[in-house]
Amino acid sequence: MASQIVETHCAGAEVINGDAAGKKKSIELLQELGLPKGLFPLDNIEEFGYNRASGFMWILHRKKKEHTFKKIKQTVSYATEVSAFVEKGKLKKIAGVKTKELMLWLSVVEVYIEESSAGKITFKTGTGLSDSFDASAFELDM
Numbered sequence: 001m002a003s004q005i006v007e008t009h010c011a012g013a014e015v016i017n018g019d020a021a022g023k024k025k026s027i028e029l030l031q032e033l034g035l036p037k038g039l040f041p042l043d044n045i046e047e048f049g050y051n052r053a054s055g056f057m058w059i060l061h062r063k064k065k066e067h068t069f070k071k072i073k074q075t076v077s078y079a080t081e082v083s084a085f086v087e088k089g090k091l092k093k094i095a096g097v098k099t100k101e102l103m104l105w106l107s108v109v110e111v112y113i114e115e116s117s118a119g120k121i122t123f124k125t126g127t128g129l130s131d132s133f134d135a136s137a138f139e140l141d142m
Contacts, residue, residue: 009058013051022048026059027140034089034113036121036138041067042078050086058083071137075100076108089113099123 016025022045027037029050044062051057059082068075079096086092090112097108110124113135121138124130 009051009054009056010049011051012053013049013056015047015049017047019043019045022046022059022061025050026057029057029086033086033091035091035111036135038069038138038140039091039111040078040082041065041140042082055085055087056083057086069137072133074133074137077105089115099125101125101129 014025016022023042025048026040026042026045030037030039040059042059042061042065045059046062047058047060049056049058061078061080061082064080065078066075067078077098077100079098082094082096084091084094090110092110092112094107094109094111098105099108100106106125106127106129108123109126111121112124113121117132119135120132121135122130122132
């Protein structure tokens with residue numbers, strides 16, 4: 001069941017159902033935005049939606065997932081619903097994504113690549129802390 005925010009933004013959105021099609025579309029959107037294609041390493045995607053007019057995107061998948069990005073040894077948790085407002089080089093007002101720092105899970109609220117620091121991607125948490133990594137750490141694991 002989609003949340004209230006997804007319901008609010010789904011009118012006029014492109015909605016894709018199914019895991020393979022959802023993964024493909026999410027990767028295409030990340031490429032279009034100039035972001036690493038492996039930011040959403042999710043399985044069992046049930047629905048991917050993108051409202052180009054409002055810039056809102058969402059992914060619904062069957063169960064919560066924890067993923068460790070091996071190159072940077074960073075663990076990220078994805079809720080069953082992940083959403084964000086998107087624009088070129090940026091995901092903002094992110095919901096459903098947390099990162100583990102020491103023993104704490106912190107909500108990731110923004111992800112962006114600055115043109116001045118090409119090759120680096122920055123993650124900002126709800127506490128105001130941010131950390132930058134080599135963007136190649138978030139490419140698809142093949």
